[in-house]
Amino acid sequence: MQNFDYKIATRVIFGKGRENEVGKHVSKYSKKVLIHYGGDYLKEYGILDRITKSLEQNNIEYVILDGVVPNPRLSLVKEGIKICKEQNINFILAIGGGSAIDSSKAIAMGVEYDGDVWDFYTGKATPKKALKVGVVLTIPGSGSEMSESSIITNEEENLKCGIDTEIIMPEFAILNPEMCYTIPPYLLSCGIADTLTHLFERYFTPTKNVVITDYMIEGAMKALLEIGPKLKKDPKNYDYCAEFMWIATIAHNGTMDVGRASDWGSHRIEHEISALYDITHGGGMAIIYPAWMKYVKDQDIDRFNQLATRVFGVTNSDKEEASNEGIQCVEEFFKSLGLKTTLTEANIPLDRFEEMAKKAVGEAGFVGRFKQLEEKDIIEVLNIAK
């Protein structure tokens, strides 16, 4: 186990109807907030009304900036920063999933910075402070509601970049499982797939002696494999929604990967795909992850064997074969969610692999920790994913 620091700054407020408490929580921080979201469903289902009502009851002014889309755009972030600066807004309330939250985090950093907020995403500058962010989560899967990550798409440069910094970890996150009732079926599948890969990305570690975190990650995987299909069949079942919402959160809030290095190589590859072709991230991960697994398997066959036997119940005593069966189980699981598992099935052109690989490795020249992947490796992974 590696040395580590662990601090969860976000207060979770979990359960039925708890978005009605949002005003009480916001009032600890601010009297004037930016509400940031995307999608008409928030109005349709009355969610926005319940939230603004709670703010009004607590005498909190608000300005609304909607228009967030999957792979949230830098241009909208800049618009949000401008509004906050002009109107002296000092708190961002994100409503939605990863896109709305990541966009809100970007705005929060940008308001406290005189330069171009994109500098933080390219590593040109390091954020020193940020406005506080609160979240009403409507689409689980990204884990952004308790994470220190934000990923933004610079649509002019066809770039998708991320930043990790403790200062953007949300102050609170309201998680009402009932919100899941309104997730469109495809996005629900993407959220389940994204959550599973968040667990994989922590599981595939080069760190040795990680017994407790291995078992915890495996436990979360088993819960997701059990609940995911049930939820797909019965998407308005409160109990299934509650399980899924909490799995998605705990998978990505820092609890599962204390003392161990994670591997985000596959994530980086997928980002290049969704930057170019605008596929939903979880959908892209269902394509890339099995390919990544096949390519890196020999790096630590014991670990792949452990996944196969402990999580998928594979009984083959040959480690190599068991590992292959495990990877097949992962692929089958994604398919069972109705997701595509090859680039061709997803209608993604196969002619820009070199460009994607080059962008994915960036200046470092590689991605990943379980196995470091250079450009040529990424092209191989993409070829497997064809």
Place this chain on the structure above:
Amino acid sequence: MQNFDYKIATRVIFGKGRENEVGKHVSKYSKKVLIHYGGDYLKEYGILDRITKSLEQNNIEYVILDGVVPNPRLSLVKEGIKICKEQNINFILAIGGGSAIDSSKAIAMGVEYDGDVWDFYTGKATPKKALKVGVVLTIPGSGSEMSESSIITNEEENLKCGIDTEIIMPEFAILNPEMCYTIPPYLLSCGIADTLTHLFERYFTPTKNVVITDYMIEGAMKALLEIGPKLKKDPKNYDYCAEFMWIATIAHNGTMDVGRASDWGSHRIEHEISALYDITHGGGMAIIYPAWMKYVKDQDIDRFNQLATRVFGVTNSDKEEASNEGIQCVEEFFKSLGLKTTLTEANIPLDRFEEMAKKAVGEAGFVGRFKQLEEKDIIEVLNIAK
């Protein structure tokens, strides 16, 4: 799953040699602290020296109050309160295990209260504020380093009472696995047993639909069952110590039992035993827990069967028999740690069951949530434990 709030206030600083950073962390809060501990080993092994040196390097004054014993005494708490009030100390640095931390938490509350601090433990008063507490953990098992609990023994009245309040959750906890090297073998066994029962107490819940937390608790149990015996054989193995230290912490910091009711009935029974006979808590739990399990099993045989099959690998398809086998595995595990599993073996007199049962249920008239136990039930449990 029940509605819940989840907030972990404690920053964990985990790893080799990290007690040398204590001054830096304390300096965020105070320039004058009370160091509170018990046991000569802190001096012998140079731990106290390292800590005071780090404080001095950060220009932090300190007053030392040692003398904490297992089942920490109210009289020493009162002495600590007096010192802090007289010397304007506003931060308590606990060094040790559950006893030193619980005693420190009690002092922290008492300094900010004009009445008798024992009022908080009897429920006569509710604490409004407390000094901040920091921890350098030397004996894992109690989980107190990240919990909102404090348990104190009123030696004049032969009473052991606890309180739970967010205001006493430590601000930081420094966990250096090397500290475990110095734990005497019996106390190490007690710590392992205590940790396992902390997991059981969360596992045995009346709440339905707890899939993710079930799997996480089971994962932690499996890790402990795997690491515990290895650690007993090789107690200066850093990796085993690290695993154990983190299992003990995560078992008790609120992560495992979100959205589910826990059952602390067995804990309450054990407290009456250790209040009267001064057995170490974990040692007492190894006696009471199997007896408790046997008595309450029929309340939810499916849950006992799930424990037996998923955690202990029992394959018996008869639920009743599988459950019994599971309980036997628990008992065997405690025995393998060198712990006694009956009152008689532990030389505890059998003639005060009624008195203990009466005290355990207190004014509520019962303990427990998985199964509510009244006085007569507790006497039965104690009879099983004979």
